[in-house]
Every structure is written in structure tokens, then in C-alpha cells.
Amino acid sequence: MALTEQNVPAGDNNSQMDHSIVGAELDENTQQFLTFILAGEEYGVDILRVQEIKGWDAVTQVPNTPEYVRGVINLRGTIVPIIDLRIRFSIEQLEYGPTTVVIVLKVISGADNSRIMGIVVDGVSDVYNVKNEEINAAPDFGDGVDSSFVKGLATVDEKMVIILDIDHMLNSNELASVNKAVDDEE
Amino acid sequence: MARILAVDDSASMRQMVSFTLKGAGHDVVEAVDGVDALAKAQGQKIDLVISDVNMPNMDGITLIAELRKIASFKFIPMLMLTTESAGDKKQQGKAAGATGWIVKPFNPEQLLATIGKVL
Amino acid sequence: MTFDMSQFLATFYEESFEGLDIMETELLALDVGEADLETINTIFRAAHSIKGGSGTFGLNDVASFTHVMETLLDEMRDGKREVTQNAVNILLESVDVLREMLSALQAEDDLDSERIAIVKKKLDDLLASVSNESTAVAATEASVAEPATETAVPQVSGWTIYFKPHEDMLQTGNDPVRMLRELATLGELSSAVDTSSLPEFLLMEPENSYFEWTVTLTGDIKKSDIEEVFEWVEDGCELTITPIASDVTSENSELDIELIKTTFEMLAPQGEKLVARFYEELFKRFPDVQSLFANTTPEKQQTKLLAALELVVSNLEKQDVLVRTLTEMGMRHKNYGVKIEQYEAVSSTLLDVMQEFAGDAWTDKVAATWKAALALVTNTMIAGQQAEPAAEVENSDASVPAVATEKSTAKKAPAKRKASTEASSIRVSIDKVDELINMVGELVITQSMLSQLGEEENFGEEQIEKLKSGLIQLERNTREMQENVMRIRMLPISFVFQRFPRLVHDLSGKLDKKIELILSGESTELDKTVMEKIGDPLVHLIRNSLDHGIETPDVRVAAGKPETGEIHLNAYHEGGNIVIEITDDGAGLNLEKILAKAKGSGLVGESDKLSDEDIADLIFQPGFSTADVVSDVSGRGVGMDVVRRNIRALGGTVDVKTTTGQGSVFTIRLPLTLAILDGQSVVVGEEVYIVPLVAIIESVQVDTSLVNGITGQAEVYRLRNEYIPIVKLHDVFNIKPLHTEMKDGLLVVVEAEGKKVALLVDDLLGQQQVVIKSLETNFKSVEGISGATILGDGTVALILDVTGLISISKKNASNVKKLTVAA
Numbered sequence A: 001m002a003l004t005e006q007n008v009p010a011g012d013n014n015s016q017m018d019h020s021i022v023g024a025e026l027d028e029n030t031q032q033f034l035t036f037i038l039a040g041e042e043y044g045v046d047i048l049r050v051q052e053i054k055g056w057d058a059v060t061q062v063p064n065t066p067e068y069v070r071g072v073i074n075l076r077g078t079i080v081p082i083i084d085l086r087i088r089f090s091i092e093q094l095e096y097g098p099t100t101v102v103i104v105l106k107v108i109s110g111a112d113n114s115r116i117m118g119i120v121v122d123g124v125s126d127v128y129n130v131k132n133e134e135i136n137a138a139p140d141f142g143d144g145v146d147s148s149f150v151k152g153l154a155t156v157d158e159k160m161v162i163i164l165d166i167d168h169m170l171n172s173n174e175l176a177s178v179n180k181a182v183d184d185e186e
Numbered sequence B: 001m002a003r004i005l006a007v008d009d010s011a012s013m014r015q016m017v018s019f020t021l022k023g024a025g026h027d028v029v030e031a032v033d034g035v036d037a038l039a040k041a042q043g044q045k046i047d048l049v050i051s052d053v054n055m056p057n058m059d060g061i062t063l064i065a066e067l068r069k070i071a072s073f074k075f076i077p078m079l080m081l082t083t084e085s086a087g088d089k090k091q092q093g094k095a096a097g098a099t100g101w102i103v104k105p106f107n108p109e110q111l112l113a114t115i116g117k118v119l
Numbered sequence C: 001m002t003f004d005m006s007q008f009l010a011t012f013y014e015e016s017f018e019g020l021d022i023m024e025t026e027l028l029a030l031d032v033g034e035a036d037l038e039t040i041n042t043i044f045r046a047a048h049s050i051k052g053g054s055g056t057f058g059l060n061d062v063a064s065f066t067h068v069m070e071t072l073l074d075e076m077r078d079g080k081r082e083v084t085q086n087a088v089n090i091l092l093e094s095v096d097v098l099r100e101m102l103s104a105l106q107a108e109d110d111l112d113s114e115r116i117a118i119v120k121k122k123l124d125d126l127l128a129s130v131s132n133e134s135t136a137v138a139a140t141e142a143s144v145a146e147p148a149t150e151t152a153v154p155q156v157s158g159w160t161i162y163f164k165p166h167e168d169m170l171q172t173g174n175d176p177v178r179m180l181r182e183l184a185t186l187g188e189l190s191s192a193v194d195t196s197s198l199p200e201f202l203l204m205e206p207e208n209s210y211f212e213w214t215v216t217l218t219g220d221i222k223k224s225d226i227e228e229v230f231e232w233v234e235d236g237c238e239l240t241i242t243p244i245a246s247d248v249t250s251e252n253s254e255l256d257i258e259l260i261k262t263t264f265e266m267l268a269p270q271g272e273k274l275v276a277r278f279y280e281e282l283f284k285r286f287p288d289v290q291s292l293f294a295n296t297t298p299e300k301q302q303t304k305l306l307a308a309l310e311l312v313v314s315n316l317e318k319q320d321v322l323v324r325t326l327t328e329m330g331m332r333h334k335n336y337g338v339k340i341e342q343y344e345a346v347s348s349t350l351l352d353v354m355q356e357f358a359g360d361a362w363t364d365k366v367a368a369t370w371k372a373a374l375a376l377v378t379n380t381m382i383a384g385q386q387a388e389p390a391a392e393v394e395n396s397d398a399s400v401p402a403v404a405t406e407k408s409t410a411k412k413a414p415a416k417r418k419a420s421t422e423a424s425s426i427r428v429s430i431d432k433v434d435e436l437i438n439m440v441g442e443l444v445i446t447q448s449m450l451s452q453l454g455e456e457e458n459f460g461e462e463q464i465e466k467l468k469s470g471l472i473q474l475e476r477n478t479r480e481m482q483e484n485v486m487r488i489r490m491l492p493i494s495f496v497f498q499r500f501p502r503l504v505h506d507l508s509g510k511l512d513k514k515i516e517l518i519l520s521g522e523s524t525e526l527d528k529t530v531m532e533k534i535g536d537p538l539v540h541l542i543r544n545s546l547d548h549g550i551e552t553p554d555v556r557v558a559a560g561k562p563e564t565g566e567i568h569l570n571a572y573h574e575g576g577n578i579v580i581e582i583t584d585d586g587a588g589l590n591l592e593k594i595l596a597k598a599k600g601s602g603l604v605g606e607s608d609k610l611s612d613e614d615i616a617d618l619i620f621q622p623g624f625s626t627a628d629v630v631s632d633v634s635g636r637g638v639g640m641d642v643v644r645r646n647i648r649a650l651g652g653t654v655d656v657k658t659t660t661g662q663g664s665v666f667t668i669r670l671p672l673t674l675a676i677l678d679g680q681s682v683v684v685g686e687e688v689y690i691v692p693l694v695a696i697i698e699s700v701q702v703d704t705s706l707v708n709g710i711t712g713q714a715e716v717y718r719l720r721n722e723y724i725p726i727v728k729l730h731d732v733f734n735i736k737p738l739h740t741e742m743k744d745g746l747l748v749v750v751e752a753e754g755k756k757v758a759l760l761v762d763d764l765l766g767q768q769q770v771v772i773k774s775l776e777t778n779f780k781s782v783e784g785i786s787g788a789t790i791l792g793d794g795t796v797a798l799i800l801d802v803t804g805l806i807s808i809s810k811k812n813a814s815n816v817k818k819l820t821v822a823a
Helices: B011-023 B034-041 B060-068 B087-096 B108-118 C006-029 C037-056 C060-077 C085-106 C113-128 C176-184 C223-229 C231-236 C250-254 C257-285 C287-293 C298-314 C319-336 C340-361 C364-386 C430-455 C461-488 C500-511 C528-549 C553-558 C591-600 C612-620 C639-649 C802-822
Strands: A030-038 A041-046 A050-055 A069-075 A078-084 A101-108 A114-121 A123-131 A150-156 A159-164 B003-007 B027-031 B048-052 B078-083 B100-104 C158-165 C188-194 C212-218 C237-243 C490-492 C515-520 C525-527 C565-574 C577-584 C653-659 C663-671 C676-684 C687-692 C696-701 C707-710 C714-719 C722-728 C746-752 C755-761 C763-771 C785-790 C796-800
Touching: A030 A101, A030 A114, A030 A159, A041 A123, A069 A114, A069 C796, A101 A123, A123 A150, A123 A159, B003 B011, B003 B034, B011 B027, B011 B108, B011 C006, B011 C037, B027 B034, B034 B048, B034 B060, B048 B060, B048 B108, B060 B078, B060 B087, B078 B087, B078 B108, B078 C037, B087 C231, B100 B108, B100 C037, B100 C231, B108 C176, C006 C037, C006 C085, C006 C500, C037 C060, C060 C085, C060 C113, C085 C113, C158 C176, C158 C223, C158 C319, C176 C188, C176 C212, C176 C223, C188 C298, C188 C319, C212 C319, C223 C231, C223 C237, C231 C237, C237 C319, C257 C287, C257 C298, C257 C340, C257 C364, C298 C319, C319 C364, C340 C364, C430 C461, C461 C490, C490 C528, C500 C515, C500 C528, C525 C528, C528 C565, C528 C577, C528 C639, C528 C663, C591 C612, C612 C639, C612 C653, C639 C653, C676 C746, C676 C755, C676 C796, C722 C802, C746 C763, C746 C802, C755 C802, C763 C785, C796 C802
Parallel strands: A041 A159, A078 A114, B003 B027, B003 B048, B048 B078, B078 B100, C515 C565, C687 C796, C722 C755
Antiparallel strands: A030 A041, A030 A123, A050 A101, A069 A078, A101 A114, A150 A159, C158 C212, C158 C237, C188 C212, C490 C525, C565 C577, C577 C663, C653 C663, C676 C687, C676 C763, C696 C746, C707 C714, C714 C722, C746 C755, C785 C796
């Protein structure tokens, strides 16, 4: 399955994705996820949404934006916002350095609309095939965590992976000028 | 195959005619009116002329009359694109030396069939 | 092979919209009293093209609608119809309807069939009304078929066709052989050619046609099919088409063909002498027959006779053919005026002459056989004479006007509106393209020079110098190319201006005002996209002038002004911008009313002091309209703020200057291109921002003695004789500045929409052209920021939006005020 690239021109060596992993035979009941580590926890995002993975670069701050928006970067000529998930999830911040990773994702907002955004994570973990039935609904975490971000919980190799719903997570009004409600995927 | 001079002030008509004729393997020289057509006809070996009648600068009938004055154009077939009701135009065209006419609107099949008769 | 016409539709729509614009402009320019023929012709041709194209590409509704327009215009250009104001108005309305129809079709939307029907009826009624001549309705497409005078001949087994092209037929590019070939496709064909008219070689004109053909075509064939083959040349030839007579004399079978042939062969060597003798005898015996041959020479006629005899004899086996041929001949003879009695004369004379030449060989049997044969021939020819001539059926204009049955319902079930119907193609003058090609050429040269340099092994002083000059050249090439490419997207503003004469014409009529529209600077060019988007705001501003600006004639006269108001639309280039001015000599803005309204709605504080310019600028606030009566022309005050917003979205500004009683001037400034900006880099804290050069008036170092505070919240700077509010960018953006003391910073004085502010920055860097990248594509719009750009080092710099900054700073100031008050 080729990664579709829209708003950003084709990637080059920066990409650490091993494309040979993608393209394994999948049936409709299985999804592939890229997992990453953030503050000791493992999170997963739909691999079809992953545009590329790059290192941490200088970011240009944008005034009067939420704190978790670190700023914007130049991704081969396109302006892409970078979201700091630690701040977003209210976890303590880290100093970002050469090992910091930015995952560039394609976020869908509305019927025809898609945007490219980057999230800052501690490191990339692996790619897993997960059957839909293996994803459990996320329990209610209470007020502390916005559970709309979480699609579900999966167990892979005895570990818990938090499957993220990036469309909900990255489409809030603060991040988009458009006041369209993102369709519920359920 | 044949080199055809297609004259019409409407770009979409020129496109359609050109596309159709080229698709049949012919070579097409396009012109936007009579003046342009005369200029483009100079020094070219043309096998067939297809021309609209109503055009600015020089209409189709005048064009045909002018072309017939040129030696290499004396006997080649020249077809006018006319509308059904323009009976007098047909006569004028013939008087000017037109071979015949194709009635508008026409579809590509009709165009090819008609030029097939004269080529 | 099925053809997909839709690939041509885009071009068709584009040229049709252009054609409609031309029609409109020319209709407006028509002098109703003395209509200029060339103008009418132009309008006619435009309508004709649209009709032709729409028919060809399957848009039948459009075709039938346009057809009536075309008919009216055709009458006008022929002088058969007077050009009245009423007709012009109806045609103008029709142009509107056509535009709507084409737009709807292009967007695959529903057609407004009611509106179309109403206007079509107006057109039809106009057409039906008596035109100049007292002839009845000139509905040239009346579906009256010329009555076919074709006789009701029952199914014939075939046809005999006589075809003799006129001598000059070849000079119309028609080829008889082609026609015969075509006939052959209709049925079984056998033909006989008569070459007797061919003159001697030296007298022969190779460009002429001398042959005549008699063709037999068998099969179940319609006469009209045959006529169609000759459709183009019916005036250029003799043509008779007769059905094959069904009775074939049974005597044929008893004819001793062998004998006839033998005799003929025997006589053949003396054929010429024989026929000469024949005519000699014939004229001797029957002098009055001579008149029949007045149109021909004896030699010709003799040759003809001989050929005819040969024809008959050689075709004796093919009696069907023979019969038809003879029948044909008979008919022709009738046309020449040959009388039936004269056949007898011919027969008997011929027999005698043949006997004379045959001598002893003319046995009784031979005589009898030949007599029978000739009788047969004669009878057949007589039968041909008596057969009713097949009258020519004229190519009837039997076309029924294409009645539009095309469903005007949506083509797609839930009408999914196609994305913008704006034309996505552009016409470029070939000069611009050639220039660009030249530039690319130069760029290639520079590139190869630089790359050569890169291959050099020793890089010393010399190479560095070469490198520098090469880079300078590269910069020059790139800049020239960039300018050129931008120019490709530029079109003269006349494209937008041209719809205004119509607008003013219609509206001033509706409002009972006399208004003249003057256009200037129509050739000023601007970016195509900008032009497409500036249309609506301009319309609104002009409507505003028409409605609220210009007074009614009596009010004007009372005020000592000329009855006819003037609206002047002007465009010119200034700096990197295009400036559009809309000036009217109307009543100007009522500043008192505006101020009162603003105070009333709380926009302005009771005690606030505003300059005249500030008051005028209030009209751009949302919901602002001091119109006493909400006229349907300008709408209810939803206009001006939208106008400003739209213009801002294009990176431009709009402001107004007014003089009560004398008029107003609306000034729109737009960047020449949307993609590139001349910017001044400034440093604020750790960030670099770009300030659009076009907004900068000047930059000054801070002289703290010129800084004054106002009510503790705001600070102003005294620059010569004005007080300019200071905007501290680090405050607005929440950044830590490099310098905390104002005296170490710099002030960049900028202007937007008539207002000036001074931006406090830490430092100034260079000026450069930057490519504008959208922040909104992947993120969102941020107030005070109009976009972003990528600097030479690859980092992102944000581009400031001066107008936005001014709003923010005002808001902050009032927030502070509120807080202070609340405290």
C-alpha cells in the first residue's frame, strides 16, 4: 500500500520509514499501526496516515496559539504545524534534541479536507498488525484525559498500546479555522 | 493521409474538427478566419478545405472565391459549414466555387463520412 | 467510434462567455436610431457561434434559445427588422439568460426553466411581430417541406440515371467519378459512358468535363438517396433520374441478337459514312427535323448517333439496361422537343441507309430483324417520352427547429455542485511566451557556466570571481523569469470593467437617475485570480455610488450640478500595486449621520474624537448602513464590511475619502500578484518577521523624547506633526524582546487602510522578495499574520498583516482599559 502524499512533496532520505514493512498482505479486519513512545507509554497511529518521520528541527513560533502548538516548520516548501504531545497530554516537558522524533501525519478534517501536521514524540517504536477485534474500547479515564483522542486499547506482545484517533486529536477548533465537526467514525 | 485546412472562428469547433480529422490520420492546419486561412494556405499543399461561413475579417464564401484563384487550389474540394436554413448561402458558396457543404450541427461521424466522399 | 464531446466543452463555455460579453457590449453600444451594420454583424456572429457550438456539442436547450436570437439579429442585419430599444432590451435580457444557462450547465446545476421560458416567449413574440417588410413572420426555419413533386411511383426495382456534368463542374472540386462511386454503394451499378462530346485533343480543355454517363442502379433504393449523391452539383449538371419501367417488351426474347451483331460488325467500318449519309437522307426526307439539331454540329451529332448505335448493339444481352437506357433517351428527346412521329422517320431512314451500305448482305431476315429491333428501340423511347418526368425535388429546408426536450432537471441526483465555474485556463499572448522561452535559454546558459565552474579542480581567486559574477547573472535571470511568469497570469482589468457599462445602464434606468460611467486605465494589468475575485467588491462599490452617492436629476440640478451624474472608474499601477479608484460626483457620505449611528450602536464612544477620515471609514464596519430605505439595489448594509474583508483576503486595502455635497472616492489597492511579496525583515526577540514593504512608510530610531503616553495605556510617537500609536510587537506576540528599553529598539511606521501605526522591533534586517506560503493550508489563520515564507536558510518566517496588528493592538488597549475600569 503506497503512502499517499498530499500537501507535501515526495520525501527523501529523511524518512526513516521502511516501506517494505508496509505492503504486507492485510485483510479488511486488520490494521497496521506505527507505534511511538511518549513518556514511557506506547501509542499507535494508523500507518496509512503517516507521511514521514523526521528529526527535530528548529521551529518558528506562531504567536497567540495554544501552548501545545510549538510552531511551524518548512517541509519541502510547505508550512506544517508541529504539535507537542507532551504539552497536549499535560505531561512534563522535555528538552528536545537530536534523538527527538517528529512524526508527520495526514489529518482529515471534513469531507474533502486534509492537512499535514507533525507531532513531537520521544521515539518511534515499531509497526504492528492489529486485528480490529483485538482493539478494546477505551475506558473512561475521567476528566483528566480527553478520551475522544483515544480510539481504543490494544495488546501487542503483552504490551498495551494506546491507539490514537488523530483526526479528533488534531482537529480541535484551536488548530483549525474551520468550524466543521469531524464525523464520528463509529 | 490528407492535409486539411480547417477554418472557423470558434475555438471549440476548430478543436472538435481538428481532433476528429487528426484521429482519422489526417494532417490539420487551423485558421481563425478567411484572412488567416489565406495566409496559412500560402505555399502549402492542401488536399481539402473545410470552412465556416460566418467569420470576422473575411467570411467563408469570400475565402473560397479567393482560394480558387490560386492555381494549386483550383480543383481541390472545399466544403462550407453552413446552417440548414441558409439556402442562399449554399448558392453563393457554389457560385464562389465551393464543392459542397456540411450542415451544422454535425457530429464527428458525419464529418468523416462527408470528407471521405471527397478525399 | 464514439466521440466524447465533453472534452471540447470547456473551450466552448469559455468562448461562449466571451461571446456573450461581446454581445452585451455591442448591444449597449448600438445606436437605436442609426444602428451600425458592423456592430449588428458582430452581435449576430457571436450568437451564431454559440448556436452552432451548442448544437454540435449537444446543448440543445441553448441551441434552440439562441436560435431565435440569431433569427432576430439576422433580420436586423438584412435590414428587414428595425433596431428598436425594446428589441435591444429583450436581447440584453436574453444574453443574461444565456449566461445563466451556460453557467448552470457548466456547473451541472438545474436550469431555471421558468425564467428561460419567460424570456424565450418575449423573443418569440418579438419575432412574430411584424418587421419592416410587410411580409409575414420571417421564421426561416418554418418546418415547411417543399412539397415533393415526386410521383408516387411504387417500389421500383431500380433507377436509370443520366448524368452530364457541366463543363466547368470540375472547377468546384467535384469529381464525377466520386459520385459514381457513391452511387455504387447504393446498389448494383452498371454504367455506360458517352465520350462523344470529347473534342479533339488540341481543342480539349483538360480542366473541363465532357463526358456523360448513363447509369443503371438496381436495388431497393430511394430516389432521395440518389439525389443526395448529386446534392452539391444539382445546378452544375444535367441530371435525370427515372424509375425503371417495369414492362419489358416480351418481343425482346425473340430478337435475334446474333444477327444484329453480325450485321453491325459488318457495317461498322463504314460507320461514319453511314451516319453522315443517314442524316443526309433524314434531312432530305424530313426537313423540319433539322431544327432539332440546331444546337449541335453535324459531326458531333453523327458521332453521337454512332455511339448510340454501338451502345444499343453492345447491350442487347443486357436488355434491362438497354430498356432503361432507351427510356432515358426517350425522355431526353422529349426535352429536346422530339416528336413521337419523328421516331418513325428516323427508323425508316436508318433502315434504308443501312440497306444501302449493306448491299447484298441485307437479306430479308436481316431487314426484318433490324426493323423489329428498331421498332423495339423506338417503342421504348416513346415509352420513355410518355413516362412522367421525375421532377427535381429541391433540397427542402425541412428542418424542424430543435425543440428543446432536454430535461432541465438535475443531471446528478443530489446536485453536487461542481467546484467553482471559474475558467481554469488562460490565454497568453505569444510574445510573452517567446520572451519566457528566451529567458529560459539564458538561464540554461548561466547554469551550464556555473556547473562548469563547479568542475574546476583548483578553486582560487579567479574562480571565486567567476562564481560571483555567475551568481549575479543567475540572480538576474531568475528575477527576469519571475517577472515574466507573473506577467503571464496578468490580464488587463478591462475584463472586469466591461461588465459595468451594462450594470450602470440597467441600474440608472431602474433608479430613474441619469448616470454616466467613465472608464480609464482599462489596459492596466493585474493577476488573473485577483481580477476574478475583485469583480464582486467592485460591483458593490459601484452600486453603492449609484444608489447612495449620485442624487436624482432634480436634486442635482437644485444643487447646481449637471443633471447627469458621473462615476469614474480608474485603474493604474503604483509601486508594486494596482490602484483602482471609484469616484463619483454625488452627495458624498453623510458624516454626521454615520457618526450618530456609530455612537448609537456603541461602536464609537460618546466622547471619542474622530477625524473625518475615521468617520468615513466606519462604513466598513459590519452591519453598518445608514440607508433610510433599504433599497434592493445595495442590500441592507451587509455590503461594505464584506467588501473590505474580500479585498483584504486578496492582500489589498480599501478606503474612502469623501466631501459632503461633492462626492466620494473609494480607493482599492491590490498587490500585483498573490504569490510574491516585497518584504522587510525585522527581528523581534528570537524570531524574524517580514513586514510587507508596501505598507512601510519609514523606519526611525526611537527618540524617547518623542514618546508620549496616553491615559497610561497607549503610547504615541510624535513624527513631525502627527501622533502615531506605537504597537509593541513583543507584547502583541507574547515574545521576549531583545531590548527591554524602547530606546534600543526601532520603530517601523506602517500604514493600512488610512491608519498609521509604529511597530516597535528589535532590529532591522534586509529587504528581499519572499514567496508567500499559506499558513492556513495545514494550520489556521492567525490574526496579525498574513502568511509565512521560507528564508534562505530554510527556516520559516511569518509575514505580518498590518491591518490585523492594528486591530489586535486596539483590542488589547480596550481590554486593558476595561480591566482598569473594572478594577
